[in-house]
Amino acid sequence: MRVLAITNEFPLPRDRGGPMRILGLVRALSEHHSVHLLALGRSSTTEELRSELERTLGGPVEVFDRAPAGPPGAGRSGRWLRAVAEGVPPWVGAQHSAALERRALELAGRVDVVALLDDYAGVYAAPLAATAPVIADKHNVMGWSAAEGTAPDAAGARLRRELGVGLTRRFERRYLRRCAAVAVTSESESERLARLYGRPADAVVPSAVDLPPGALFLPEATAVGWLGSHEYAPNVEGLRRFAPAWEALGRDGERLLVAGGGAPPALRALARQPGIELVGYVGELEAFLGDLRAAVVPLWHGAGVKLKTLTFMAAGIPVAGTPVAFEGIAAEDGRHCLVAEEPEGLAAALRGLLADPELAGRIGGEARALVAERYTWPKVCPPLLASVERAASRRAR
Numbered sequence: 001m002r003v004l005a006i007t008n009e010f011p012l013p014r015d016r017g018g019p020m021r022i023l024g025l026v027r028a029l030s031e032h033h034s035v036h037l038l039a040l041g042r043s044s045t046t047e048e049l050r051s052e053l054e055r056t057l058g059g060p061v062e063v064f065d066r067a068p069a070g071p072p073g074a075g076r077s078g079r080w081l082r083a084v085a086e087g088v089p090p091w092v093g094a095q096h097s098a099a100l101e102r103r104a105l106e107l108a109g110r111v112d113v114v115a116l117l118d119d120y121a122g123v124y125a126a127p128l129a130a131t132a133p134v135i136a137d138k139h140n141v142m143g144w145s146a147a148e149g150t151a152p153d154a155a156g157a158r159l160r161r162e163l164g165v166g167l168t169r170r171f172e173r174r175y176l177r178r179c180a181a182v183a184v185t186s187e188s189e190s191e192r193l194a195r196l197y198g199r200p201a202d203a204v205v206p207s208a209v210d211l212p213p214g215a216l217f218l219p220e221a222t223a224v225g226w227l228g229s230h231e232y233a234p235n236v237e238g239l240r241r242f243a244p245a246w247e248a249l250g251r252d253g254e255r256l257l258v259a260g261g262g263a264p265p266a267l268r269a270l271a272r273q274p275g276i277e278l279v280g281y282v283g284e285l286e287a288f289l290g291d292l293r294a295a296v297v298p299l300w301h302g303a304g305v306k307l308k309t310l311t312f313m314a315a316g317i318p319v320a321g322t323p324v325a326f327e328g329i330a331a332e333d334g335r336h337c338l339v340a341e342e343p344e345g346l347a348a349a350l351r352g353l354l355a356d357p358e359l360a361g362r363i364g365g366e367a368r369a370l371v372a373e374r375y376t377w378p379k380v381c382p383p384l385l386a387s388v389e390r391a392a393s394r395r396a397r
Contacts, residue, residue: 001033001392002111004132006104008095008120010039010063012049015261015281016229017307018139021207022117023053025137028381029115029388030057036107037061038100064100080163087174088123089167096123108132112392113180122175129178133391136179137205137384140303141192143169148234148301173197180394181387185304186328192303203383206328207305208375215316216289217364219357223255224350225292225317227282227308231262234301238322242298243270245343250275254354256296259288289315293360294353297321298346305329310375313337313367318360320349330374336367 011023029035037053041063054061083090101124108114108131116122116136125134146161146168173196176182181202184190190201228235239258246256251274258270261281271278282288295312297319305328312319313336319325320338333339338349353360373379 001113001389003029003033003035003113003115003388004104004107004111005029005035005037005115005117006039006100006121006124007037007117008040008097009118010042010045010049010053012053013044015044016232017207018118020209020307021137021139024208024210024377025115025117025205025381025384027056028377028385030059032385033388035059036111038064038104038107040064040066040095040097040100062103064097064103066095066097080160083167084163087167087170089164089171092120092123092171095120100124101127104128105131113388115388116179119172122171125175125178129180133180133394134178135181135183135384135388135391136176137183138189138193138201139185141172141184141189141196143172143196144192145301145303148303169196180391183384183387188327189304203387205384206375206380207307207310208377208380209307209310209314209371211314211368211372211376212286215364215368216286217292217316217318217361218290219293219361221291221293222354223257223291223293224249224354225257225259225288225295225312226297227259227288227295227311229262230260230264230267232302234299235260236264236267238298238300239267239270241300242296242343242346243273243276245347246276247273249347249351249354254350257288257291285311286315289317292317293357294350295319296346296350297325298343299324303327305375310371313364314371314375316361316364316368318353318363318367320346320353322346329370331367331370335363336370337363 005026007022009018011019014020035057036059050061050063079090083093104124108128111132114128114132114134119138119142128134146165183203183205184201185206187204194200230236254275256276258278259282263278270276295317297309299322302324306325309325331337340346340349
């Protein structure tokens with residue numbers, strides 16, 4: 001079967017959750033079908049990475065430049081007026097590529113199904129659905145997550161947020177109507193989709209990871225780790241909320257290694273607190289994980305399966321996290337992980353893991369076994385493959 005896959009985020013390097021999920025899904029599709037990938041490039045995209053991905057998928061990979069920010073003189077108000085007129089949030093419309101759309105329309109008549117691998121690619125759903133069945137993978141229900149988090153204090157910011165939520169839901173509702181099938185990352189996300197738009201997901205496809213050959217947990221390791229993109233507001237908000245609870249551990253000589261690029265000034269200020277070290281983007285992930293006795297995922301907002309959580313668990317690193325950190329993961333508190341609602345509870349859980357290597361090793365081992373059983377790409381992708389094949393068969397009939 002021939003699949004045209006489209007993404008607004010080139011999936012290499014695997015430096016954050018979005019590219020990791022996109023790569024896992026398109027790789028699974030390519031193992032069963034012929035895949036032609038169209039992708040918007042990132043600042044890190046090179047010809048070497050494009051060729052590497054083409055070899056991995058065994059099919060063509062075309063990369064398109066991102067559109068310029070807007071016509072000369074188009075300020076914030078102009079972008080919002082255009083967004084309202086088009087019914088597309090400005091941050092989505094800014095990533096629409098006319099060149100990618102033209103190429104997709106050229107190819108759509110030659111394929112059996114189109115797979116949109118991120119929500120921003122939903123801008124191409126309407127024109128393509130007239131030619132081929134469209135399958136959409138949703139990293140999160142945008143109309144729900146846009147309304148989460150603390151409301152801004154400033155009146156102008158509140159107005160923009162309310163307008164953004166309305167536009168996001170309008171856009172999401174419209175493009176989902178064009179899709180033959182929709183996949184989400186968890187049952188909770190499917191319920192959110194049903195509440196907002198009256199349709200549950202056709203497939204639940206949790207995010208997953210490639211299992212390391214062996215556990216990376218070492219009993220003699222001493223640090224606690226965090227891993228994630230700091231361009232994502234819930235990550236920054238979570239770390240800032242957790243930091244005061246960490247302070248006592250830091251004064252006792254414990255180290256919290258905060259890995260991830262894009263740290264804003266508010267987060268860089270935390271490095272002045274005892275025991276918090278901002279290590280930036282980590283290129284050698286195994287070396288970073290090998291320094292950890294435990295990991296913390298302090299998230300109070302965000303949807304879907306968290307790849308940072310699975311990354312730690314797959315390496316056998318015991319994780320202390322909030323319920324949000326374990327959404328969509330069948331982890332049991334006290335067996336596969338330690339769960340706490342508040343920052344003080346997370347700090348207490350970490351203190352216990354740091355003081356008891358046997359407890360840390362047992363929880364890390366159970367976590368790794370759970371990932372091996374349920375959260376690798378071969379385990380999670382069959383529902384997506386089935387949806388693609390059903391859509392193609394309906395078109396053939």
